[in-house]
Amino acid sequence: PLTEEGAWKRIHKKLGKSRRLFEIKIDAKKKKLIWILDQKALEHEKAIAGKFLLVTTTNLEPKIVMKEYKNLQEVERCFDDLKNLLKLRPMYHQTDRRTKGHVFVCVLSLLLEKLMEKHTNTPFREIKDQLEPLRVNRIQVYGEEIYQRNSISAKADKVLTALGVERPPEVLVV
Numbered sequence: 001p002l003t004e005e006g007a008w009k010r011i012h013k014k015l016g017k018s019r020r021l022f023e024i025k026i027d028a029k030k031k032k033l034i035w036i037l038d039q040k041a042l043e044h045e046k047a048i049a050g051k052f053l054l055v056t057t058t059n060l061e062p063k064i065v066m067k068e069y070k071n072l073q074e075v076e077r078c079f080d081d082l083k084n085l086l087k088l089r090p091m092y093h094q095t096d097r098r099t100k101g102h103v104f105v106c107v108l109s110l111l112l113e114k115l116m117e118k119h120t121n122t123p124f125r126e127i128k129d130q131l132e133p134l135r136v137n138r139i140q141v142y143g144e145e146i147y148q149r150n151s152i153s154a155k156a157d158k159v160l161t162a163l164g165v166e167r168p169p170e171v172l173v174v
Helices: 004-021 039-048 062-070 072-083 096-120 124-131 154-162
Strands: 022-027 032-037 136-141 144-149 171-173
Touching: 004 022, 004 032, 004 039, 062 072, 072 096, 096 124, 096 154, 124 154
Parallel strands: none
Antiparallel strands: 022 032, 136 144, 144 171
């Protein structure tokens, strides 16, 4: 036979969090369950549905706090990129200074990646794929160093323009 305690457990399991919307009574002697919808609780739930509370210790405007909170997912994705795309791995540097330097270079790389994405409206992987074929060869001719680049594709040229980078000369004599 079902006990009153067992009945409460089943009610809590079935209703979950929505049980706060009901006033529930169990009459064990009559084996009856009486429930009444709590209109006040229902109205409160409707009023706050889809809303959440952000608490901060800063004096920022609420709109700015909300915007930055929503950017949190982007920040988390960036740290994932640091670990994966930029291959930030445990490095076995001999000094704290070198470790900090390594992390600084990785974070700087991430910053450049995000700025490139922002200025081109293109994911970094695509930017990288478009610029990857661009090469420069160093040639020694009669004691002079000559740098010669290969041709620039239309897509790579578009990326360079969007980033405000001048087209490198085809030949550079140093």
